[in-house]
Amino acid sequence: MIRKVRQHINQNEPLLFERSSPGKGGYQLPALDVPAVDAAAVLGRDKTRTEIEDFPEVSEVEAIRHFTRLSTHNYAIDLGLYPLGSCTMKYNPRVNEQVARIEGLAWAHPYQPETLAQGILEVMGTLEKMLAEITGMDAVSLQPAAGAHGEFTGILMIRALLESRGNPRKRLLIPDSAHGTNPATATMAGYAVENIKSNDCGMVDLEALARSMDEDVAALMITNPNTLGVFEQNITRIAELLHAKGALVYMDGANMNALVGVARPGDFGVDVMHLNLHKTFSTPHGGGGPGSGPVAVKKPLAPFLPKPTLQKSDGRWSWNYDRPQSIGRVRAYYGNVGMHIRALAYILAHGGDGLRNATLDAVLNATYIRKLVEPYYDLPHTAATMHECVFSDERQAKRGVRTGDIAKRLIDYGFHPYTVSFPLIVRGAMMIEPTETESKAELDLFIDALISIAKEVDEDPETVLKAPHHTRTSRVDEVAAARRPIVRWRNERVPSNRSRTAGSGG
Amino acid sequence: MLAAIGATTLEDLFSQLPPEVRLKRPLAIAPGQSEYEIVDYFRRRGEENANGYASFLGAGVYQHYRPVLVDTIVSRGEFLTSYTPYQAEIAQGTLTTIFEFQTMICQLTGMEVANASMYDGSTAVPEAAMMAMRITGRDRVVAARTVHPEYREVLQTYAQHQGMPVVESSYAPDSGALDFADLESKLDDQTAAVVIQSPNFFGIVEDVRRAAELAHRRGALLIVVFSEAVSLGILEPPRDADIVAGELQSFAISPVYGGPFAGVIATKEKFMRQLPGRLVGETKDTRGNRAFCLTLATREQHIRREKATSNICTNQALIALMATVFMTVYGKLGLRELAEQNLAKAHYLAGKLPLRFSGPFFNEFVASTNGRSPDEINETLLGKKIIGGLALGRFYPELGNTMLLCATEMSRRQELDAVGEVFAQ
Numbered sequence: 001m002i003r004k005v006r007q008h009i010n011q012n013e014p015l016l017f018e019r020s021s022p023g024k025g026g027y028q029l030p031a032l033d034v035p036a037v038d039a040a041a042v043l044g045r046d047k048t049r050t051e052i053e054d055f056p057e058v059s060e061v062e063a064i065r066h067f068t069r070l071s072t073h074n075y076a077i078d079l080g081l082y083p084l085g086s087c088t089m090k091y092n093p094r095v096n097e098q099v100a101r102i103e104g105l106a107w108a109h110p111y112q113p114e115t116l117a118q119g120i121l122e123v124m125g126t127l128e129k130m131l132a133e134i135t136g137m138d139a140v141s142l143q144p145a146a147g148a149h150g151e152f153t154g155i156l157m158i159r160a161l162l163e164s165r166g167n168p169r170k171r172l173l174i175p176d177s178a179h180g181t182n183p184a185t186a187t188m189a190g191y192a193v194e195n196i197k198s199n200d201c202g203m204v205d206l207e208a209l210a211r212s213m214d215e216d217v218a219a220l221m222i223t224n225p226n227t228l229g230v231f232e233q234n235i236t237r238i239a240e241l242l243h244a245k246g247a248l249v250y251m252d253g254a255n256m257n258a259l260v261g262v263a264r265p266g267d268f269g270v271d272v273m274h275l276n277l278h279k280t281f282s283t284p285h286g287g288g289g290p291g292s293g294p295v296a297v298k299k300p301l302a303p304f305l306p307k308p309t310l311q312k313s314d315g316r317w318s319w320n321y322d323r324p325q326s327i328g329r330v331r332a333y334y335g336n337v338g339m340h341i342r343a344l345a346y347i348l349a350h351g352g353d354g355l356r357n358a359t360l361d362a363v364l365n366a367t368y369i370r371k372l373v374e375p376y377y378d379l380p381h382t383a384a385t386m387h388e389c390v391f392s393d394e395r396q397a398k399r400g401v402r403t404g405d406i407a408k409r410l411i412d413y414g415f416h417p418y419t420v421s422f423p424l425i426v427r428g429a430m431m432i433e434p435t436e437t438e439s440k441a442e443l444d445l446f447i448d449a450l451i452s453i454a455k456e457v458d459e460d461p462e463t464v465l466k467a468p469h470h471t472r473t474s475r476v477d478e479v480a481a482a483r484r485p486i487v488r489w490r491n492e493r494v495p496s497n498r499s500r501t502a503g504s505g506g
Numbered sequence: 507m508l509a510a511i512g513a514t515t516l517e518d519l520f521s522q523l524p525p526e527v528r529l530k531r532p533l534a535i536a537p538g539q540s541e542y543e544i545v546d547y548f549r550r551r552g553e554e555n556a557n558g559y560a561s562f563l564g565a566g567v568y569q570h571y572r573p574v575l576v577d578t579i580v581s582r583g584e585f586l587t588s589y590t591p592y593q594a595e596i597a598q599g600t601l602t603t604i605f606e607f608q609t610m611i612c613q614l615t616g617m618e619v620a621n622a623s624m625y626d627g628s629t630a631v632p633e634a635a636m637m638a639m640r641i642t643g644r645d646r647v648v649a650a651r652t653v654h655p656e657y658r659e660v661l662q663t664y665a666q667h668q669g670m671p672v673v674e675s676s677y678a679p680d681s682g683a684l685d686f687a688d689l690e691s692k693l694d695d696q697t698a699a700v701v702i703q704s705p706n707f708f709g710i711v712e713d714v715r716r717a718a719e720l721a722h723r724r725g726a727l728l729i730v731v732f733s734e735a736v737s738l739g740i741l742e743p744p745r746d747a748d749i750v751a752g753e754l755q756s757f758a759i760s761p762v763y764g765g766p767f768a769g770v771i772a773t774k775e776k777f778m779r780q781l782p783g784r785l786v787g788e789t790k791d792t793r794g795n796r797a798f799c800l801t802l803a804t805r806e807q808h809i810r811r812e813k814a815t816s817n818i819c820t821n822q823a824l825i826a827l828m829a830t831v832f833m834t835v836y837g838k839l840g841l842r843e844l845a846e847q848n849l850a851k852a853h854y855l856a857g858k859l860p861l862r863f864s865g866p867f868f869n870e871f872v873a874s875t876n877g878r879s880p881d882e883i884n885e886t887l888l889g890k891k892i893i894g895g896l897a898l899g900r901f902y903p904e905l906g907n908t909m910l911l912c913a914t915e916m917s918r919r920q921e922l923d924a925v926g927e928v929f930a931q
Contacts, residue, residue, distance in 0.1 A: 013602075015602070015605070015606060015609075016606050016834055017606075017609065020837075023839070024837065025835075025836065025837040025838075025839050025840045026573075026575065026834070026835040026836075026837065026840075027573065027835050027836045027837070027840035027843075027844070029840070029843055029844060029847060029915060030915070032847055032850055033918065033919040034850050034851055034854035034919055034922070035850065035854065036846065036850050037846070037849050037850045037853045039740050039845075039846060039849055042849070042853060042866060043711055043740075043741070043849075043866045043868070044711075044866060046742065047711050047713075047741060047742050047866065048740055048741060048742055049740065049741060049742045049743065051838060051842070052613050052614060052738075052739070052838055052841065052842070053613060054613055055610065055613050055614075055833070055837060055838040055841070056610070056833065056834050056837050056838065057837045057838050057839070058834060058837065060575065060835065063575060063831070063834045063835055064575060064578065064579070066834070067579040067582075067603070067831060067834075068579070068582070070598070070599040070602050070603060071579070071582045071584035071585055071599045072584065072599065073596075073597075073598035073599040073602070074584040074585065074588045074596065074597055074598070074599035074600055075584075075588060075593075075596035075597065076583050076584045076585075076586070076587040076588040077583070077587035077588070078583030078584070078586075078587045079583075079584075082587075082588075082589070084589060084592075087589055089587075089589060091587075092586060092587050095541050095544055095545065097581065097586075098545065099544065099545060099548035099549075100762070101577070101760070102548050102549055102551075102552040103552060103557065104551070104552025104553055104554070104555040104556070104557045105548065105551065105552045105555065105762065105763070106760040106761070106762050107569070107760060107761055107762075108555050108556065108761060108762065108763040109556075109561055109563045109567055109569070109761050109763070109893070110567055110761070110763050110764035111563050111565055111567070111896050112555075112556050112561070112563065112893055113556075113884075113888070113893070116555060116556035116559070116888075116893070117555055117556070117763065118554045118555070119550070119551035119552055119553065119554030119555040120551065120555055120763045122551055122554065123548070123551050130535055133533055133534050133535060134533060134535075136529075145625035145626065145629065145765065145766070146625060146818075146819065146820045146821075147819065147820065148807070148817040148818055148819045148820070149625060149629070149818075151817065152817060156663070156667070159667065179808075179819075180806075180807040180808035180809070180810075180811045180814070180819075181807050181808075181817045181819050183807075183811040183812035184807035184810070184811060184812060184814040184816065184817035185817040186812060187812045187813070187814075187817075188664070188667075188668070188816070188817055189667050190667030190668065190669075193811075193812045231522055231523055233522065233523075233524055235524075235527065236524070236526060236527065260533075261529065261532075261533050262520055262523070262528065262529060263523055263527045263528055263529055264529055267527060267529065268526075268527040278820065284586045284587055284824065285587065285588065285589040285590075285820075286580075286585065286586055286588075286822075286823050286824025286825070286827075287585055287588050287589065287590070287591065287597075287599075287600035287603075287604075287823035287824055287827065288589060288590035288591065288600070288622070288784065288820060288821055288822075288823035288824075289623070289625075289766075289820040289821045289822040289823045289824065289825070290625075290765075290766035290768075290820075290822045290823075290824060290825055291820040292766070306663075327663060328659055328660075328662055328663040328666075329628075329656060329659040329660050329663055330629075330660060330663055331625065331626060331628055331629055331660060331765070332566065332626060332627065332628035332654065332656035332657060332659075332660060332764065333567070333628075333656065333763070333764025333765060334763060334764050334765070335764070335765060336625075336765040336766035337762050337763040337764055337765055337766075338760070338762040338765065338766050339766060341548065341762075345544050345548065347535065348536075348538070348539050348543075348544050348547065349538055349539060349541070349544055350538050351535055351536055351537040351538030351539070352532050352533035352534065352535035352536070352537070353532065353533075353537060353538070354537075354538040355533060355535065356532070356533065360516040360519070363516075363519045363520070364507060364508070364511075364516060364519060367511050367513075367519055368507050368510060368511055370511075371510060371511045371512070372510065383522065384519075384521070384522040407593070408593075408595065411593065411595055411596055416593060416596065417593055420592070422808070440507055466792075468595050468596075471595045471596060472598070473594065473595045473596075473598050473791045473795065473797050474595065474791040474792045474793045474795075475595065475791060475792045476594040476595060476789060476790075476791050476797045476798075476799045477789045477790055477791070477792070477797075478594070478789065478799050478800075478801070480789045480790065481787040481788065481789035481799050481801040482787070482801050482802055482803075482804075485778065485785075485787045485801055485802060486787055486788040486789075487605075487608055487619050487620075487778070487785055487786065487787050487788075487801070488605070488608050488609040488612050488618075488619060488620070489605070489606070489609040
């Protein structure tokens with residue numbers, strides 16, 4: 001039975017371009033207090049445009065209705081459980097949003113004098129210190145803009161360290177359960193990828209790893225807990241294997257929400273890792289970014305951190321550009337500082353104990369879902385669950401219903417689906433990460449929904465195959481979208497003024 | 507809940523962790539604070555920064571007014587707290603706004619397709635260069651020295667392990683624009699792309715068409731970079747470019763000490779499959795209604811893994827939404843008027859200062875400090891609660907006695923006059 005939602009009226013909304021009428025706008029500019037300048041005269045007629053063809057023309061009211069109506073076509077954490085595995089969709093505290101908009105912080109220019117930027121540098125320096133404590137690493141750079149960007153930064157540092165020892169080496173070992181960003185990153189950093197098989201428990205196969213180890217291996221990119229939500233129990237042994245051959249251990253910190261306050265990568269052999277502030281540290285996902293992907297390293301890698309690095313002496317913060325071994329910049333300025341502010345607010349609000357409690361609750365919630373859903377869906381890897389659990393659609397697939405169909409049916413029950421078909425090592429994967437945010441009541445509704453859908457698959461598979469039924473948009477034809485891509489709106493009418501503007505490049 | 511899962515304490519849930527990896531002490535982080543204490547902490551940090559100063563800094567990060575509607579919209583939880591729209595049926599809000607964003611970026615830049623955003627302008631540049639490598643099968647890149655110096659540093663970082671040599675071409679010492687003779691001499695048959703910026707780092711509007719002709723004659727692509735998006739309200743768009751890589755910070759994105767911003771890559775339709783990043787396309791649902799979804803995912807890391815066009819996953823959707831709302835609020839007429847105001851303010855200020863270059867400029871320009879050090883002038887300005895220009899010697903040793911100044915619609919006439927007076931002293 002569907003208990004969480006019922007249907008309600010929801011406004012239609014055309015595209016902005018279809019709403020436009022000539023002459024409308026929602027802006028007000030102050031009166032110009034200096035003489036106007038003729039653009040064509042100072043820039044040259046051939047370098048100026050007469051208009052931005054087909055650009056929107058709507059009033060302020062039309063604009064706010066447009067975006068508000070569209071917003072109601074979205075599901076969001078603010079509406080309920082959003083159990084996308086590996087994405088850590090936790091509550092985004094609003095105090096974070098408020099403090100990130102404080103004028104002295106929000107309007108700080110990256111080139112303003114350091115003497116007039118001590119407040120923001122103190123925020124960044126404090127965050128670096130806390131992330132080092134949480135990860136057990138020695139130094140942190142906040143420069144990378146997202147998780148994948150942090151991976152890239154980390155692997156470049158590994159390459160630079162190995163190069164300084166005489167040989168950058170050729171290959172990165174990556175478990176077959178890894179995020180797609182890992183192999184893509186390896187390629188961008190000039191390394192070949194060798195996949196390492198997982199064993200039956202869903203962990204890195206030590207023997208396979210040992211067989212692959214030689215002096216051409218630069219590093220292992222490991223996610224811990226891995227994408228099955230399983231802690232790599234042999235992690236210290238794995239690190240020893242790598243280190244014995246002069247190779248390094250990179251940890252993808254996407255799943256750090258399972259470890260904060262309980263275990264530290266720096267204590268189990270990791271040399272360099274990234275964190276996703278938009279996962280573990282609650283900065284909003286924003287419909288797909290911005291993220292922030294700080295990197296944390298052990299001492300030997302510190303000289304290679306992106307430049308500039310932050311330093312404090314005599315009570316004053318400053319940027320240090322004198323970093324001869326640095327891999328260089330991975331981004332202009334100093335990173336997604338607005339996200340650093342939010343992440344620090346999250347850490348301050350929780351404190352050390354609160355952070356650890358969040359980890360315990362996240363693991364409790366995932367384990368609870370696993371236990372109650374296990375009788376109804378296949379669980380291919382039975383090792384203890386940490387922050388997420390991964391089921392398979394194997395049982396339902398026998399009746400022609402796949403993970404993607406079950407996901408769509410969950411929408412009818414009022415939930416965002418889990419992560420579909422990932423990790424790749426599980427057939428028909430259903431990857432569920434509830435986070436610590438959810439109450440037992442919300443989890444129970446979700447569990448009931450999954451159980452109810454399992455029954456529907458047995459009794460009435462068509463209902464599941466054609467889901468969602470209750471949404472304003474029914475199942476979307478993604479195949480057609482890819483076959484004939486339409487990636488922008490075009491004006492089907494021939495504008496009356498096109499001939500007039502054609503000559504002047506309007 | 508513990509009973510349901512057969513555990514007695516929360517600690518039981520971690521029994522699979524080997525004892526040697528467990529943290530055996532509390533984190534050395536102070537106890538949690540109340541909301542008031544947190545707001546107070548950050549308010550104090552804000553007060554330690556520049557407050558109440560007028561600023562003439564530009565150099566890739568511009569002070570433009572942020573219409574109130576922007577934060578009204580991006581604060582809606584439905585946009586703020588959703589994620590990448592993998593499930594199109596319950597993400598039409600985000601998908602539709604991205605489709606509109608892609609369209610408006612095309613209208614602004616004169617390109618045919620645009621992606622859903624990149625991290626920022628600086629990372630869009632190497633991504634565009636790698637795209638040009640894939641399209642041309644060549645590996646060399648020629649970048650103008652008038653491209654933002656930090657963008658070029660990022661390009662170097664990305665290029666070093668791609669087997670992508672980056673050669674720099676100089677600027678004309680009188681105009682501050684591209685030195686076409688030097689650019690031509692740097693091109694060869696292995697050149698994948700020429701990278702220029704317009705308006706360039708000195709604020710000068712480049713001759714994009716001529717650069718395109720030079721690049722195309724040698725079979726290379728032209729990548730045009732922009733960091734001041736407001737300029738596109740008045741400038742002829744870089745239609746002759748093959749790829750446009752830009753920064754949208756000017757569109758209602760707070761400076762926040764350098765980020766988060768939103769970059770974008772736009773290109774010709776024939777190169778669409780080489781784009782990095784997310785792309786939203788139009789389709790229909792089973793009831794025949796128009797709908798949008800992520801498309802051409804076979805370019806991306808989660809499908810292609812090591813053969814993907816980029817490792818980018820999360821981009822800057824919420825920031826791109828800020829830009830989308832900004833473009834909507836200003837619209838066709840407003841963006842033009844805004845650009846005209848910027849042009850007028852900068853030219854008013856420039857009229858009071860000795861200009862280093864003669865090329866046409868939009869809202870920033872290089873002033874000579876006539877033998878005085880830029881730092882000395884900036885110190886004097888700070889005394890008047892004005893943050894002056896960026897001393898260029900830091901990036902261009904040959905421009906030691908110059909600074910880059912920017913004026914926008916937020917610069918008041920009395921502040922412009924004050925800068926003029928300090929220079930005249």
